[in-house]
Amino acid sequence: MSLQDFFLNLGYNKNALFVGLALAATCGLLSVFIVLRKMAMISESVAHSGIGGYAIALLIGYYVDYFNHPSWGPILSQVVTAVFCLVTAFVIGYVAKGKHVSEDSAIGIFLVASVAFGLLLLRFRTTLPPRALPAGYPPRPRVADVENVLFGGITGVSQMEVFIAVGAMLLVFAIVFALYNEFVYTTLDEEMARINGVRTSLINMLLLGMIALVVVVGSRMVGAIMITALMVIPGATACMISRKFNQVVVASLVICVVSVGGGIIAASNPPLGRYPTGPIFVMILFLVFVSVWVIRKVFKPKLEAHSDGAGSPEPLGEDAHPHAHGH
């Protein structure tokens, strides 16, 4: 196969490439905040509740024809899924706030419960008798489509989905860059940020909302099971590369976009053509993570950009043991 063929195959999946890159950029940006705020697990549970949300949307689609409308159907379904994700996230937050259940357990419980709920609902949907749709509507989702939502796929990505993904990307970038320092401060020290006048509850809600948005847009291609990888691995890898916030953000973006771009190219070509795309993206990201980790571990490159060189005399006499605790 020539190089030309290699990229020509992409032609069939141009929409998939656009959706993938928009999704990757969004995830790369959010990933830094998710990782540094230690929200990997909560984003995982939001992602998994996407299965429940999708199942509900599918069931509504069985009874309400408009949910299958060629252009508005997908958007309606995604809105239902997003709402379900967000409600799950806020319920987890609410339950964890009380003193009866820790946040850790709350996440563990709701994560599995929403998956179980979704899977039961999906099976229930298959027991329903066939029901005709109005003329001009695309056929109802098949088993393969459902699988795509769980594990990801790049076949048959519509133009509408490209618009949604790019729109979501622009929205997330606009929010994060408008409130960049507020996000950084809340991530660094939530209480201090609140004392200094940042409305941290709004920032937290925005972050959860954006995670839900990414889950909804991304589960189509990466799958609800694995979308968390895109939200955790780039940020975690980037944190090993730099000790400066802005550099970490850029590194995370680059890692995510390059990995997903590479994954789509790989998935568009024969050797991996029939494989689900989610695992391909995840494995590429994982390899990048492992490589960086090994480089850090083995070669120990120095990250701290000392303006004055390490071990320089400290002008005002610091304590002898930099990280000593206690007296």
Add this chain to the structure above:
Amino acid sequence: MTFVPLVPLPHTHVDAQSDLGTHQGVDVVCVHGVSYAYDHKPALVNVTIHVKQGSTLGIIGPNGGGKSTLLKLMLGVLQPDSGNITILGKSPRAACLDGGLVGYVPQRHTIDWTFPITVRQVVRLGRIGQKPLFKWFSAADNAAVKESLNAVGMSEHIDRPIGGLSGGQQQRVFIARALISKPKILFLDEPTTGIDQAGQEQFLQLLDELKKQFGLTLVMVSHDLRSVVAVCDRVACLNKTLHYHDRPKGLSKDVLFRVFQCDMDAVLDTHSGLHDHTCCEHDHEGHEGAGCGHDHSAANSLAKPAFSLAPPKRK
């Protein structure tokens, strides 16, 4: 205010004969009759504290004595169950949101020091309240960062990631962040914890310089009696209630034992008789289960320091 002879009452109050009546100056922080409970478990009971402009108040007390709770109330993070607090005539929350009134130096362990961020960025975040929403920081903000870092002697570390700093340097970064908004009152939470003796002395010296340079009023919470006495001109001893609120030289052994060692029952016992060290120790052993063991030794070593212990005041 009428003259009241000093009696070591169990739930002692503001020392009425002392500086509150005589000392010149305006109260910048007024804590009046404040009580606060976590889930019906009282943390503070009827606390009244006044902080004069330009003074340095040290709030001391054992762990769990309500020091941090009081600080959170003064910063508007918590709302008192009863009583009220004003900071320069405003509510604590309003004073914090004003931006130019209150600076806060939290404990060093409140943040993850491996967080990928430079000193410049951390200090600049202190100006987030003055920055218009949806705007990034301006050149003026960057100039303020340099000025603030200069004041704490950290300007050459401006582009270093915070992960590479020593404990004392981390403390200075926090102070620079608090100072960048040009506050009138600086609150410090356990500022000397985890810094060795030499570092502490330099730190306290720095605080003194900053206080003069910026005309600050300092409110410092600490269980480190030595540093509080060294730097503060007013002390408040807090263990659920206020046991003492005056100049540090008036601090008696009696008060210290009440605050640092005994739980509230023991305090009541202490009040009834002429208790001295041994009596208190006896009481203390009776309440060993309350987990005062550590504080006991701490208070013992602290009872010796460089200030003279006045004899317990009694009628």
